[in-house]
Amino acid sequence: MTRVWDVPVHDSTRVRDVRVAAEDAAGHIGLGRDRTAVAALVATELATNLLKHGGGGQILIDTVDADLPEPGAGRGPAVQMAALDHGPGIADLPTALRDGFSTSSSLGAGLGTCRRIADHFEVHTVPGRGTVALARVHAARRDRAGHRLPEAHAPVRAGGINIPLAAAAYSGDAWACVRSGDRITLLLADGLGHGPAASKASGAAVEQLRQLAHLPPPELLGALHTALRDTRGAAVAVARLDLATEHLDFAGIGNIGARLRSAEGWRPLLSRPGIVGAHRPARLPQCRLPWTPDSLLVLHSDGLPSRWTPPPVDLASSWDPAVTAAVIVRDSSSAARPVRDDTTVAVLTPTPQDHRS
Template sequence: MENLSSSLDPAAWISISHASDVGAARRSGQLLATQLEMDETRSGQLALIITEAATNILKHAGEGRLLASIVNHAGQACIEVLAIDDGPGIGNLPQAMTDGVSSAGTAGTGLGAIRRLADQFDVYAPSGKGTVLFARLWRTAPPAKLEEFASGGVCLPLAGETESGDAWAVARQAGRVTLMLADGLGHGAQAAKAAAAALETLSLMPAAGPQRLIASCHEALRPTRGAALAIATLDPAQQQLTFAGIGNVSASVYADGARRHLMSHNGIVGHNMRTVQELTFACPAGALAILASDGITTQWDLVNYPGLEARAPAIIAAVLLRDHSRGRDDASVLVAVMPGSA
């Protein structure tokens, strides 16, 4: 489905702690570029973006993670790169973006080069609080008009697992967008199978509301071990968000500096679920809808991250993952911004 993007699209996490990891990250990016059929020029740009991003992690933080993923935005395919570290941050970001400036005694071409090479670029790096860098490169030329709905997510498997039991998806249909986050019971391949069944249900009925989607997922997940599920539909024309959730997943709306928790009900989709309650809330333009699996603690507050709410949704998701992952389960965060009404 061309109007659906998800964590099941091809992606690669690479741990960065040694010079050899830079080459591994670059090779992973080239595999994605080949899958997306990028031409030689775009593939070369991607290789340079990943090389610079991974090298910056080593120089300034010593270690971190890089995520490269194929993402579909309203039928337009791209590769997105997130470079995540817990290092010193950047004290003077405008200066750091200037070619020839480096706090590590090097040529200082990293951030400036990435900004020039990427079609979209963003960074969050408050002093003393690490750095998260985001770069997007479209398969061909950038679209003439970017879609109104901005969203981004991260999905990290439990250490030692090759598949995540979490999954997220974003479906666009008839002027609305539906967010889904599924957390398969447990972790590993069987949990991943349950989460994938939920996303498949969304792909088959993207115009359905949260209550109907959860009811359909309940049937689709019966052969699996089941999942916790959060679904939110954003309607910019009405400036409203409609939500329903089952199980241990969190959802919230962040607007005007305040966070509103959305309540999920007890149960396991596919096995033990009572009546689903669908609720509608005001959701003004610029508000953030944030869904997270139980691999993320619920004690975060964007008030502790000045300026983060204005950054790219993928950066917000990555910061919450980096700082609030429990470390003993798969962890996922999905963020979307409510656009203005037409």
Template sequence: MNISGSVTQVLPIDDGSQVGHARRTAQKLAEGQGFDETDAGRVALVATELASNLLKHAGRGELHLRVLPRANGAGIEIVAVDRAAGFDLQACLADGYSTGGTQGIGLGAITRQAEVFDAYADTRGAVLLARLYPRQATKPDLPIAVSQHALNADPACGDTWHVALNEQAISVLVIDGLGHGEEAEQAALAGARAFALVPFNDPLLLIDDLHAAMQGTRGGAVAIAQARLDLGNLRFVGIGNIAASLIGPGKSRGLASHPGIVGGQYRKARSFDFEQVAGQLLILHSDGLQSRWNLGDYPGLAYRHPAVIAAVLHRDFCRGRDDVTVVVIALEASHG
């Protein structure tokens, strides 16, 4: 299965009128993925409750929407993000609780409507995740998450990503085209198209393929990580400033990249192998995200859903002066 990169759709929520817009936008997105009336209605309900919740307890925030491609029945991801302090997550999960003093149905209702619900809250704010799939779809949720944003909501994004997976392996690409805007996007997409043709080739051969495909463009930074989930090992190669980390219980390892520009000039690439990665998190991000983050500063966050982790990192460490992409993958025994 190949999953091509796409930018996260961001809906600001700072006024009551935007709740209805969020509901209609989410429902239309679901209908476009083949959700029937009942399932699209569930998506609309969850979007309404999450948007209303942002206004009630935070005063303002954002809903992040994303399509979740799968071999059998694409899903819809809705993430509510805010920076409000003192959010009582456990109280809000109880039906009948409302921070706005109204009756409310509580976030507990979302846990019954969504196939996946997770959340993280501390003094920095809260992130709430809901993933919904057509009820007849049988494939499990994939522990793969992306938060991708173009600078100033530009229609063109100079970052891109691609994920290929089967029952035994996963291959992940992140590209940051030089600069931002259309020319950076063209460079990144040229590399992604080459990767998608043979995503499970040796990473060093893939770097050569991407280099050839990106010549004549601005070029860019590239990182490729391939994990054999059945064997528990991972191979990584990076050129340029894509940051990559493996995070396990009580430990974190940075994955080294070499200087250079794919499609431009770089010294010979080198791959690095890592053993016993099962159960760890793989995090890759472009330099639109500050590199000084540490999951250890967020107690328990490493055990949340990858989509919650990606949203928290984007919220707290986005530089705000470049495109930004954050990819978070839980390296479990199977992604089938």
């Protein structure tokens, strides 16, 4: 099941809760003592920064796969920490990111030190709209001599943000991205309803993806339909990118939203009505679209507004995809719109040339 730590941060008493959540997440994936301490420090600084620059906000802590290199070259699971706020934005981001620049009541590390010690750190801030700060910490890969191995990057990156309804411990949504040779498959599943039973259904879909990532989307959905019969069922969307032919195949069942951006603009990708594991459509065609250097794929569960559209400010392909997902979630939410379900956004983007090894 998908475990997510959702901690509101509106006063200094919640900073400790964020630190404890980061330590719990690190233990969940078996990080060692040193890397757990790094995750705890980064989480503490993110929470303190929320209070100083954003007037409070939300910290989401999750465990995710770190990257999509060739099999055997990855860095394993990571603790992902995302801080979201609707504040005024950080007026002087270069200064805030300077190593040793300390926010008030912090441990004295500051965002600059977080950028240095985290395995990935990125901040997106816009005056008047708020800030998204994202960090990931994973177990360092080392050779037999104990030297840290260089990172390996795939031609594309995947990332996501998962928010359980009412800050529940488990989300009924789950997403994953798996590589099989030259094919990369992004899946988003929304278990029927919410809570542990919904999480079991979406988690079963992710486990099947890890075993059957070589299948085209319609065949994978057929296998999922059989595997999820003993669960509540789920809405599932599957997108498979072929790196060799540079095309994207998509198929879905249920109300998972999907949009693909290209040079011509945004195009919706349509799923068929039904519930995987309960009501499968008789025909399940897939659509095939070109994948270009400016492509960007967004999958989202129905926790977003039903008429969500991409924001007028362009979503840059150079952003970490989890930052893109967090910006979408932040900008589509408001206090006036009650949330009635888990909310997940998963994004697939090309890897910027200067990020590739």
